[in-house]
Amino acid sequence: MAEPPLKGLRVVELARILAGPWVGQTLADLGAEVIKVESPEGDDTRRWGPPFIDRPRADGTTERVAAYFHAANRGKTSVVCDFNDPADLDRLRGLIDGADVVVENFKAGGLRRFGLDYATLSVRNPRLVYASITGFGQDGPRASQPGYDFLIQGLSGIMDLTGAPTGEPQKVGVAWIDIFTGLYGVIAVQAALAERTRSGQGQHLDLSLMDCGVAVLANQATNFLLGGTVPHRLGNAHPNIVPYQLFPASDGHLIVACGNDRQFAALCRVLDLADLPSHPDYATNPARVAHRDRLVPMLAAATARRTRADLIAGLEAAGVPAGPINDVAEALSDPQIAARGLRIAPEGIPGLRTPIRMGRSPLTRDRAAPALGDGKWTFGEDAGP
Numbered sequence: 127m128a129e130p131p132l133k134g135l136r137v138v139e140l141a142r143i144l145a146g147p148w149v150g151q152t153l154a155d156l157g158a159e160v161i162k163v164e165s166p167e168g169d170d171t172r173r174w175g176p177p178f179i180d181r182p183r184a185d186g187t188t189e190r191v192a193a194y195f196h197a198a199n200r201g202k203t204s205v206v207c208d209f210n211d212p213a214d215l216d217r218l219r220g221l222i223d224g225a226d227v228v229v230e231n232f233k234a235g236g237l238r239r240f241g242l243d244y245a246t247l248s249v250r251n252p253r254l255v256y257a258s259i260t261g262f263g264q265d266g267p268r269a270s271q272p273g274y275d276f277l278i279q280g281l282s283g284i285m286d287l288t289g290a291p292t293g294e295p296q297k298v299g300v301a302w303i304d305i306f307t308g309l310y311g312v313i314a315v316q317a318a319l320a321e322r323t324r325s326g327q328g329q330h331l332d333l334s335l336m337d338c339g340v341a342v343l344a345n346q347a348t349n350f351l352l353g354g355t356v357p358h359r360l361g362n363a364h365p366n367i368v369p370y371q372l373f374p375a376s377d378g379h380l381i382v383a384c385g386n387d388r389q390f391a392a393l394c395r396v397l398d399l400a401d402l403p404s405h406p407d408y409a410t411n412p413a414r415v416a417h418r419d420r421l422v423p424m425l426a427a428a429t430a431r432r433t434r435a436d437l438i439a440g441l442e443a444a445g446v447p448a449g450p451i452n453d454v455a456e457a458l459s460d461p462q463i464a465a466r467g468l469r470i471a472p473e474g475i476p477g478l479r480t481p482i483r484m485g486r487s488p489l490t491r492d493r494a495a496p497a498l499g500d501g502k503w504t505f506g507e508d509a510g511p
Contacts, residue, residue, distance in 0.1 A: 130157020131487040135319075136505045137161070137227040138218075139202065140242070142169040144275070144301050145335065146231035146259045147198040148308025149315065153227070154201030155480040155489045159505055162202040163218060165209070168498040171195040179475060183497040196475055196495045203501025209240050217503050218242070223251050224505055227315055231259040234269045244330040254328040255318040257311050263334035273335045275301035282339030287346055290361045303339040310338050363422075368414035369393070372451070373426055375434035382429075383447040387411065392444040396437075397428040 135158035139150040147162070147169070154160040162169075175192030183189050205221075207214045219241065222228055228247065230237060237243045244256040258264065261273010279285050279297045289296035314331045322328055340347070346357050349365060357365055362381075364370035369390070370383050384390045387410060391403040402408050402424070407417040414421055429437055434450065441448035452460065458469060470479045473494040480489060 128486045128488060130490045131484065132157040135159065135227065136225045137229065138163060138222050138225045140228060140230035140232070140237070141259065142231065143171055144198055144304040145307040145311070145333075146229050146257075147171075148305060149229045149257065149259070149311040150202060151198050151200050152308065152312045152480050153315065154493075155491065156482070157487075157490050158227075160202040161221065161501055161505070162199060162204045162496065163207050163221075164204055164498060166206055168204075168206075169195060169199070171198065172498065181475075181494075181497055184500045189497050191495070191497075196477060199495035200472060200477055201490055201493045202496050204496035204498055205501045205503055206499040215240055215242075219247070219250065221503055221505075222247055222254070225251070226253070226255060226319065228254060228256045229259070229311065229315075230257070233272065234258075234260050234262075234264045248328060248330075252327055253322060255315055255322065255331065256328065257315055257331040257333060259307060259311060259333045259335075261334065262336045264332045268336070275304045275335065278303045278335040278339045281336060283343055283346075284339060287343075287357060287359060289359050291359045293359075295359070303335050303342075306342050307333055307335050307338040310341075363418070366415065367411060368418045369422060369425055371422070373429040375429055375437055376432060378434045379451060380429070380434050380437055381447075381449050381451065382425075382441065385447070389446050390414070393425075393441065393446045396440045396444050396446065397425065399424065399428055 132153060135153065137150060137153050137158050137160040139146065139160055139162045141147050141150065141162075142164070150160045150162060171194045172191050174194040177193045178190045179193060179196060180188050180190050207218050209215060222242075228244075230242075235243070238246070241247075244254075244258070247256065248254050260269070261278065262268035262271055276297055279302065280295070282303065284302070285295040285297055288298065311331070311333050314333060318329050318331060345366060349355070349357055362372040367383075367385060370385070371381075372379050373382050382393065384393055387403070390408075390411075394400055394402045402421075406413065408414050408421055438448050438450065450456075457463065463469065466483075468478055468481065470477055470491050472492050475494040477494075479491050482489065
């Protein structure tokens with residue numbers, strides 16, 4: 127039977143909240159052995175509820191843990207370390223001596239006084255890949271400042287691009303930059319491990335929420351860098367493509383996403399507006415972007431006369447990307463999600479698997495998030511609770 131792709135990789139996670147734990151959870155899903163090192167109080171997100179889940183512990187007691195913690199800590203074991211206890215620190219350094227990867231999200235330089243910084247640990251373990259995740263990075267004028275996703279969403283520009291043009295700026299509905307930083311962290315760890323096979327040496331990885339939040343501005347940033355015009359909120363409209371937005375139906379709203387001229391022509395046929403694609407103001411996407419203020423109201427008037435289901439069915443049959451705006455329950459109940467097996471329930475705790483499917487290598491998906499301190503201070507087959 128095929129084994130998970132990262133089986134045998136040993137990871138020590140000195141991280142809490144979301145970005146760092148997302149790195150650890152993704153590596154665990156891919157087969158790595160991840161030991162989460164927590165303070166005696168545990169990761170803050172154990173208390174970020176409701177909702178809460180009651181779980182039995184190895185000592186026979188019950189622990190109440192927030193669903194938030196379960197969202198980012200699947201597949202790990204947990205050990206408790208008091209950084210003010212020299213014996214605990216010695217055990218932790220010994221654990222890291224046998225690790226391939228450390229993931230930490232303390233303030234820049236915050237682990238140095240405990241002898242848990244990369245410079246100290248890499249002397250003991252030169253092959254160590256050490257990923258630091260901070261709000262602003264290890265250098266620069268903001269390096270000493272704490273960073274939270276919400277704060278970084280404001281600083282990075284994404285909130286000025288999100289929301290209605292006449293409304294207040296809006297954050298994304300999940301900790302979007304934390305998640306992106308976690309995924310970039312996984313990429314960086316895997317790249318450093320690949321490089322280690324050539325050099326035999328580990329290295330320090332410096333990941334910043336601010337860097338990642340600005341980096342994923344993508345076309346909006348490049349539009350400004352090349353065009354010189356500062357982009358702002360367009361609601362559900364797209365800065366570079368028309369029509370690509372929300373439209374009204376007689377009983378709600380739907381998304382229409384025309385990515386090319388052929389799809390636009392098909393949309394117009396479905397809406398009985400077959401003359402529009404031949405008009406020079408609407409024949410090409412640049413022309414439609416330039417004249418969106420006239421075009422969109424005409425399309426909206428046509429969609430508003432028909433039901434959402436009728437429009438979606440007609441547009442799908444015509445090859446025009448269109449769909450509803452699902453709530454979370456509807457999204458998780460979508461037949462496509464069921465067919466892809468995205469919903470899982472390790473140890474009876476519902477969750478979502480890492481959305482990677484490999485041709486030969488399975489993911490590890492049979493262990494829920496750990497109870498506080500139920501792991502062991504060793505790597506290997508006997509390290510579980």
